[in-house]
Amino acid sequence: MYVFIINPAAGNGRGEHIVKKFVEEHRSSTNAFRTYFTEYPGHAEELAQQIATIYHKSIELLFVVGGDGTMYEVLNGLVDFPKVPLSFIPVGSGNDFARGCGMPLKPEENLRETFNQTDLKPYWAGRYIKDFQNERHSHLFASSLGFGFDAEVADRSNRSRIKKWFNKIHLKSLIYVIGLFFTIFKFQPKTIQLNIDGKEHTLSNIWMLTITNHPYFGGGMKIAPNAKINKKRMYVTIVHKISKLKLLLLFLTVFFGKHTMLKEVEILEATKLEIKSKQRLTYHADGYTSYCYQCRVEKEEIERLVQRK
Numbered sequence: 001m002y003v004f005i006i007n008p009a010a011g012n013g014r015g016e017h018i019v020k021k022f023v024e025e026h027r028s029s030t031n032a033f034r035t036y037f038t039e040y041p042g043h044a045e046e047l048a049q050q051i052a053t054i055y056h057k058s059i060e061l062l063f064v065v066g067g068d069g070t071m072y073e074v075l076n077g078l079v080d081f082p083k084v085p086l087s088f089i090p091v092g093s094g095n096d097f098a099r100g101c102g103m104p105l106k107p108e109e110n111l112r113e114t115f116n117q118t119d120l121k122p123y124w125a126g127r128y129i130k131d132f133q134n135e136r137h138s139h140l141f142a143s144s145l146g147f148g149f150d151a152e153v154a155d156r157s158n159r160s161r162i163k164k165w166f167n168k169i170h171l172k173s174l175i176y177v178i179g180l181f182f183t184i185f186k187f188q189p190k191t192i193q194l195n196i197d198g199k200e201h202t203l204s205n206i207w208m209l210t211i212t213n214h215p216y217f218g219g220g221m222k223i224a225p226n227a228k229i230n231k232k233r234m235y236v237t238i239v240h241k242i243s244k245l246k247l248l249l250l251f252l253t254v255f256f257g258k259h260t261m262l263k264e265v266e267i268l269e270a271t272k273l274e275i276k277s278k279q280r281l282t283y284h285a286d287g288y289t290s291y292c293y294q295c296r297v298e299k300e301e302i303e304r305l306v307q308r309k
C-alpha cells in the first residue's frame with residue numbers, strides 16, 4: 001500500500017494537485033493508494049502515528065508531500081515505527097531535506113522517479129531533548145536544529161502576522177529577509193556551555209550554533225558543505241565574535257558554502273552534545289521554533305529507510 005500525507009498549505013496546494021493527477025494515471029496498475037490531507041498545524045504528526053498504528057505492516061512507502069515542516073511532523077509521528085519507509089515529495093518553500101538527500105526538487109519528477117525505482121537507503125535523524133524533560137519527550141529532526149540568531153529570525157518570521165499574505169503571493173523568503181534586518185539590531189550574542197562528546201567548552205559571543213544531518217538548512221543554505229549523511233556524526237556550525245556587517249556577508253556566502261572561509265565560522269563533528277545557557281535560547285528544528293535553556297542532542301541510533309541518492 002502507498003500512503004500519501006499531503007499538506008495542502010505547503011506550496012499553495014501544489015501537492016494535492018500533483019498527487020491527484022499521479023493517482024489517476026496509475027489507478028489501472030495499482031489500487032493501493034491512500035491519500036490523507038492535513039487540516040491544521042501538527043496534524044501530520046497525528047495522522048502519521050494513526051496510519052502507522054493501523055497499517056505499519058502493509059505500507060510499502062509513505063510519501064510526505066509538503067515542506068520540511070511536514071517532514072518534521074511525520075518523522076515525529078513515526079517515532080515508534082522506524083521501519084515505515086519514507087519518501088519526501090518537496091512542494092514546500094525550503095525543502096532542505098530533499099536537497100540533502102539528493103532528490104529531484106521538482107515534485108512531479110521526484111514522485112515519478114521514486115515510484116518507478118524504489119531504492120531506499122538508510123537515514124539517521126537527530127534526536128533532541130530540551131531542558132529537564134525525559135526520554136519520552138524527545139523529538140526527532142530530519143535536517144537541522146539551530147540555536148541563536150537564525151532561530152530568532154525564523155521565530156520572528158513565524159510569528160509575523162503578515163506571513164500568511166506573503167506566503168500567498170510566493171514571497172515567503174521576503175519575510176525572512178525583513179526578519180533578518182530586524183533581528184540583527186536586537187540580537188544579544190549568547191554565552192553557551194557546550195559539551196561535545198564529553199569535552200566541555202565555554203563559548204562566548206555566540207551568534208549561531210546549528211546542528212545538521214546533511215549540508216543544507218534554511219532553504220538551500222549550504223551550512224555544512226562537507227557533511228555526509230551518516231550513522232554517527234552530526235555537523236555543528238558555530239558562528240562567533242562576528243560583526244553585523246560580516247554576518248550579512250555570511251548570509252550571502254553560505255548559499256555557496258564559502259562562509260567557511262571566515263575566521264568567525266567553525267565546523268565541528270559530534271556524536272552527542274549538550275548545550276546550556278543562562279540566557280534563554282531560541283531554537284528551530286526543521287523550521288519549528290521554540291525556546292530552551294538546555295538541550296541534549298544525539299543521532300537517532302535506529303536507521304530509517306528513505307528515498308535518497
Ligand SMILES: Nc1ncnc2c1ncn2[C@@H]1O[C@H](COP(=O)(O)OP(=O)(O)OP(=O)(O)O)[C@@H](O)[C@H]1O
Nearest residue numbers: 009010038039041042067068069070092093094095
Ligand atoms: N491544513 C493546514 N492549514 C494550515 N497550515 C497547515 C495545514 N496543514 C499543515 N499546516 C502547517 O503548514 C506549515 C508549513 O508546512 P511546511 O513547513 O511543510 O511547508 P513550507 O513552510 O511551505 O516549506 P518549508 O518548511 O520547506 O519552507 C507547517 O507548520 C504545518 O504544520
